[in-house]
Amino acid sequence: MIIKNETDITVSWFCFNQKDAFKWVALASDDLSNSPGDNQKTYTPPSNGNGLYFLRFTYEKGGTEIGGQVLSTNQTITITGTKDHYHTNVT
Secondary structure, three states, X not given: OEEEEEEOOOEEEEEEEEOOOOOEEEEEEEEEOOOOOOOEEEOOOOOOXXXXXXXXXXXXXXXXXXXXXXXXXXXXEEEEEEOOEEEEEEO
């Protein structure tokens, strides 16, 4: 999966694997700058059987969640927006 930050701030991202309907397991996390050339990350999570993962974005290193969606390993998730109006898009 490709993770892109097109916002006005540095964000943190967290990738989760769903083990069952109630338990999400954190796989990886990192900070992602909003500076051109440093605002994209490629991450390959371990296989989980269904190929779907939940990726969420926060600011302030795990503070307030500002977006998130389910995606597969061959998709790109992009967060866009400014000043409390953030949006995620999966392609």
